[in-house]
Amino acid sequence: MNLSLFILLLIVMLSNLVSIIFLTPMVPDQEWAQKIFYLHVPLAWAGFLSYFFVMLAGFGYLFSKKLEYDRIGHAAAEIGTIFTGLVLVTGPIWATPVWGKPWVWEPRLITTLVLFVIYAGYFILRNVGIYRQRVALISAIIGIIAFLDIPIIFASVNFWAAEIQSHPQMGMSKQPSGILSPFLFSLFAFTNLMITMLYLRMKVLYLEDKEKNYV
Amino acid sequence: MYNYLEYFLAALLIVFIVIFSWFLLNIKKLKNL
Numbered sequence: 001m002n003l004s005l006f007i008l009l010l011i012v013m014l015s016n017l018v019s020i021i022f023l024t025p026m027v028p029d030q031e032w033a034q035k036i037f038y039l040h041v042p043l044a045w046a047g048f049l050s051y052f053f054v055m056l057a058g059f060g061y062l063f064s065k066k067l068e069y070d071r072i073g074h075a076a077a078e079i080g081t082i083f084t085g086l087v088l089v090t091g092p093i094w095a096t097p098v099w100g101k102p103w104v105w106e107p108r109l110i111t112t113l114v115l116f117v118i119y120a121g122y123f124i125l126r127n128v129g130i131y132r133q134r135v136a137l138i139s140a141i142i143g144i145i146a147f148l149d150i151p152i153i154f155a156s157v158n159f160w161a162a163e164i165q166s167h168p169q170m171g172m173s174k175q176p177s178g179i180l181s182p183f184l185f186s187l188f189a190f191t192n193l194m195i196t197m198l199y200l201r202m203k204v205l206y207l208e209d210k211e212k213n214y215v
Numbered sequence: 216m217y218n219y220l221e222y223f224l225a226a227l228l229i230v231f232i233v234i235f236s237w238f239l240l241n242i243k244k245l246k247n248l
Contacts, residue, residue, distance in 0.1 A: 017227075033219035036226045043230070086233060090226040097219050197237070204241050207248035
């Protein structure tokens with residue numbers, strides 16, 4: 001079961017790579033730099049979805065006090081943070097040629113950075129060494145509160161002064177189909193990747209808890 | 216004509232290395248537990 005899941009994921013990710021490199025059209029002016037978008041946006045989407053799971057798991061833990069939910073939250077938070085970190089790296093790589101500078105202090109970038117920093121705090125907190133159930137409780141609460149940043153990230157494009165916005169993502173559906181279908185496939189592939197990673201990480205966390213006699 | 220290929224490759228390589236190392240690390244952990 002496990003191995004077939006990995007092989008399936010590998011096939012999907014490789015086809016995604018082929019589709020990004022060979023099947024997507026070159027956009028004038030941006031050329032290859034534009035193709036970073038097929039990595040950047042799906043990573044952000046999968047990362048936010050992962051944080052959504054952290055919030056759900058947080059509520060699950062608060063209501064049931066089962067460590068199982070804490071493990072889901074922990075695994076999802078870790079994967080979300082890896083993905084958000086990659087978003088914060090691929091973004092500036094794209095921006096360097098296109099905007100001429102890697103970073104501008106515009107609302108979406110700031111709110112995403114804030115999200116990353118909140119979760120960095122979440123992991124520091126998990127490692128301070130208080131007892132297991134207490135960590136789970138505090139993590140659940142932080143996971144729920146931290147999720148509030150995600151609607152802010154989405155709304156940030158409309159929220160603050162329009163003239164400082166550099167994000168053109170409104171109206172994605174108006175893109176020509178040559179861009180839209182590989183993009184949707186990439187979304188699908190990265191969602192798959194996220195779910196497989198979640199599954200593997202939860203298994204590892206379960207075994208770790210078992211070793212420490214928490215299960 | 217400048218086509219920014221190295222930017223794309225850099226992004227791709229970083230994403231690949233991070234996710235691949237994550238898998239290696241966790242599979243290693245899984246085997247040790």
